[in-house]
Amino acid sequence: xxxxxxxxxxxxxxxxxxxxxxxxxxxxxxxxxxxxxxxxxxxxxxxxxxxxxxxxxxxxxxxxxxxxxxxxxxxxxxxxxxxxxxxxxxxxxxxxxxxxxxxxxxxxxxxxxxxxxxxxxxxxxxxxxxxxx
Numbered sequence: 001x002x003x004x005x006x007x008x009x010x011x012x013x014x015x016x017x018x019x020x021x022x023x024x025x026x027x028x029x030x031x032x033x034x035x036x037x038x039x040x041x042x043x044x045x046x047x048x049x050x051x052x053x054x055x056x057x058x059x060x061x062x063x064x065x066x067x068x069x070x071x072x073x074x075x076x077x078x079x080x081x082x083x084x085x086x087x088x089x090x091x092x093x094x095x096x097x098x099x100x101x102x103x104x105x106x107x108x109x110x111x112x113x114x115x116x117x118x119x120x121x122x123x124x125x126x127x128x129x130x131x132x133x
Contacts, residue, residue: 053082061128073102087113
């Protein structure tokens with residue numbers, strides 16, 4: 001039955017349907033690669049974590065750690081300059097495209113926000129949470 005229906009469908013209508021299907025699949029894929037809430041949770045190991053920045057998202061949206069010192073290695077795999085700033089602290093790492101930066105911050109129990117402070121990047125999804133237990 002489907003083959004018969006396709007046989008009666010005009011070539012231009014078939015092309016339109018295929019383009020709509022392809023566009024839908026593309027838009028679903030684009031949604032899954034956005035920053036912020038769509039990226040995975042990372043758990044800190046031995047007080048150290050690596051966070052990667054791309055144009056314009058981080059590879060993590062939630063970081064889980066325990067209270068105490070946290071050593072962050074910030075790797076910018078994008079072309080634009082990015083930062084990794086933990087709100088309510090003085091901790092901020094900066095890296096131009098292809099570069100990295102690292103530092104250590106001491107965190108107390110609670111939830112902290114992190115973001116890229118470059119204009120407009122946080123609003124595009126370059127932000128997340130650090131959950132400290």
